[in-house]
Amino acid sequence: MNEEQKSLLLNSSSCFSPPQGVKLSYGTAGFRADASLLPSTVYRVGILAALRSLKTGSVIGVMITASHNKVSDNGVKIADPNGGMLSQHWEPFADALANAPSPQHLLLLINEFVAKEGILMDGVSQAEVLLGRDTRPSGSALLEAARQGVTSIVGAVVKDMGILTTPQLHWMVRARNKGIKASEQDYFEQLSSSLRCLEDLIPTEKSKFDELIDKVVVDGSNGVGGVKLKGLGRLLNALVIEVRNSSEDGGVLNDGVGADYVQKEKLVPHGFGSEDAGMRCASLDGDADRLVYFIVQPESSGRIDLVDGDKILSLFALFIREQLSFLNENEGLKNCYPCRLGVVQTAYANGASTNYLKQLGLEVNFTPTGVKYLHEKAAEFDIGIYFEANGHGTVLFSESLIEWLEARTKEISSGSKASEAEKAALRLLAVSKLINQAVGDALSGLLLVEVILQHMGWSIHRWNELYHDLPSRQLKVKVADRNAVITANAETVVVSPPGLQEAINAETGKYPQGRCFVRPSGTEDVVRVYAEASTQEAAGTLANSVTKLVDQFLGLNSS
Numbered sequence: 001m002n003e004e005q006k007s008l009l010l011n012s013s014s015c016f017s018p019p020q021g022v023k024l025s026y027g028t029a030g031f032r033a034d035a036s037l038l039p040s041t042v043y044r045v046g047i048l049a050a051l052r053s054l055k056t057g058s059v060i061g062v063m064i065t066a067s068h069n070k071v072s073d074n075g076v077k078i079a080d081p082n083g084g085m086l087s088q089h090w091e092p093f094a095d096a097l098a099n100a101p102s103p104q105h106l107l108l109l110i111n112e113f114v115a116k117e118g119i120l121m122d123g124v125s126q127a128e129v130l131l132g133r134d135t136r137p138s139g140s141a142l143l144e145a146a147r148q149g150v151t152s153i154v155g156a157v158v159k160d161m162g163i164l165t166t167p168q169l170h171w172m173v174r175a176r177n178k179g180i181k182a183s184e185q186d187y188f189e190q191l192s193s194s195l196r197c198l199e200d201l202i203p204t205e206k207s208k209f210d211e212l213i214d215k216v217v218v219d220g221s222n223g224v225g226g227v228k229l230k231g232l233g234r235l236l237n238a239l240v241i242e243v244r245n246s247s248e249d250g251g252v253l254n255d256g257v258g259a260d261y262v263q264k265e266k267l268v269p270h271g272f273g274s275e276d277a278g279m280r281c282a283s284l285d286g287d288a289d290r291l292v293y294f295i296v297q298p299e300s301s302g303r304i305d306l307v308d309g310d311k312i313l314s315l316f317a318l319f320i321r322e323q324l325s326f327l328n329e330n331e332g333l334k335n336c337y338p339c340r341l342g343v344v345q346t347a348y349a350n351g352a353s354t355n356y357l358k359q360l361g362l363e364v365n366f367t368p369t370g371v372k373y374l375h376e377k378a379a380e381f382d383i384g385i386y387f388e389a390n391g392h393g394t395v396l397f398s399e400s401l402i403e404w405l406e407a408r409t410k411e412i413s414s415g416s417k418a419s420e421a422e423k424a425a426l427r428l429l430a431v432s433k434l435i436n437q438a439v440g441d442a443l444s445g446l447l448l449v450e451v452i453l454q455h456m457g458w459s460i461h462r463w464n465e466l467y468h469d470l471p472s473r474q475l476k477v478k479v480a481d482r483n484a485v486i487t488a489n490a491e492t493v494v495v496s497p498p499g500l501q502e503a504i505n506a507e508t509g510k511y512p513q514g515r516c517f518v519r520p521s522g523t524e525d526v527v528r529v530y531a532e533a534s535t536q537e538a539a540g541t542l543a544n545s546v547t548k549l550v551d552q553f554l555g556l557n558s559s
């Protein structure tokens with residue numbers, strides 16, 4: 001590192017002192033904390049992003065958001081060249097940078113890391129970082145901190161993409177690195193044109209919809225997603241989207257609204273009521289990377305029927321499986337593509353959804369919680385569909401399948417009538433363009449759900465009837481040290497402390513259809529307990545008993 005670079009880093013970092021007595025960690029979703037604690041962290045993530053761009057020779061993204069957390073929080077995460085999450089291999093360096101106590105320590109760390117990773121800091125190599133933020137009031141100051149971090153690396157430039165959903169920023173990073181146009185307008189155009197393609201291919205006997213079925217009412221969580229959805233909605237002709245709780249309505253971000261609230265509380269969000277009973281409703285989270293649907297129960301006390309990520313996954317799996325069968329039926333063995341379709345869930349997936357997917361003959365895989373694990377697993381398939389129950393997920397297509405579909409669909413001459421197999425190939429190609437290939441994206445997910453429902457000629461009720469969720473209960477326990485819980489088998493079995501799993505097994509065995517697991521949260525200082533059983537009461541009792549066991553083994557007084 002030359003002198004110019006050294007003094008640039010020392011000068012700029014002296015303006016961003018790290019908070020005292022706080023240890024920050026790049027968790028499942030980047031750094032998250034009260035926004036007042038974050039300027040130095042965001043500045044340092046700016047440095048990290050510039051180094052990552054130098055290392056990979058690609059455009060990198062920095063997104064400033066705390067998703068579904070309260071409005072006074074904020075956070076920051078990095079989008080890697082393919083638009084996915086930061087390589088796990090760099091996370092320890094992110095932690096070390098964020099916690100370096102002084103500018104001198106920071107410089108030392110950077111020097112060591114740059115040498116270890118063989119990053120060329122010659123002042124000549126170029127780096128580029130795209131910045132995005134959600135609607136939080138702390139966002140613009142933090143974006144400025146990120147800018148200062150990036151530009152404290154000689155040769156690094158920043159492009160401020162403005163207020164975006166998290167998936168938009170990831171999409172833009174991926175598009176830039178593929179040499180595709182990457183503005184918000186380009187994103188909207190890709191989504192709307194691929195949706196139109198799918199709409200044009202809806203079987204004619206199913207394309208009749210009355211006004212009521214045609215409309216979806218969306219809770220925007222008073223965040224960025226609602227505004228963007230309105231923008232996107234203007235480009236759509238066949239689909240009517242009514243947005244409520246958009247950030248323009250004056251409500252508080254994520255307060256009694258949004259996908260996290262709807263999924264966890266199973267209550268109607270603000271702005272919805274009994275007049276919406278039976279309607280097709282959906283909810284986004286604060287940065288629009290999660291999507292759930294729901295039905296307001298008639299004359300209810302605010303209860304809803306939740307149509308969660310597992311059911312979205314099931315709908316997508318059903319549609320894609322149908323298209324693959326059209327392809328194979330009509331192609332004959334000679335031309336058919338040996339397409340491997342896989343679905344990926346976590347232990348939080350409702351057991352009824354897993355049974356349903358297995359009954360469809362699908363390969364169901366499990367990973368630990370956190371979309372980076374699900375995404376990685378899904379990428380092993382030609383078509384990999386992953387969803388967390390909370391509504392984060394997408395459908396990944398392998399490059400080789402896309403190439404095959406492109407070649408296959410090119411042969412279809414415009415005048416002639418396409419065969420069923422050709423239509424199926426066109427549909428799959430359109431899905432690969434519609435659904436975000438970088439991360440889970442509530443906006444593109446919503447459009448895909450909507451068009452599949454039209455394709456099937458299904459109401460939300462029909463969709464919800466695919467299977468019935470087993471009653472479940474989720475609790476959290478504060479313990480002395482949550483990291484004392486070590487799990488295996490995609491977090492379904494506790495291996496330490498010894499004896500805890502046996503005690504959980506003994507308890508679970510008392511309940512018909514009982515299933516229960518515990519794991520340390522990656523985002524909160526708690527151990528989470530999840531229980532399923534044949535009745536709501538039994539699920540609640542099982543979760544309570546296991547919570548007591550966790551407390552006995554690890555409680556605040558046990559260390």
Ligand SMILES: CC(=O)N[C@H]1[C@@H](OP(=O)(O)O)O[C@H](CO)[C@@H](O)[C@@H]1O
Nearest residue numbers: 028029370371388390521522523524
């Ligand atoms: C049970 C649950 O919903 N866990 C969430 C939550 O992780 P925890 O590690 O459980 O705190 O936040 C993650 C990031 O948003 C999300 O990926 C995950 O699904």
Ligand SMILES: [Mg+2]
Nearest residue numbers: 067285287289
């Ligand atoms: Mg989110």
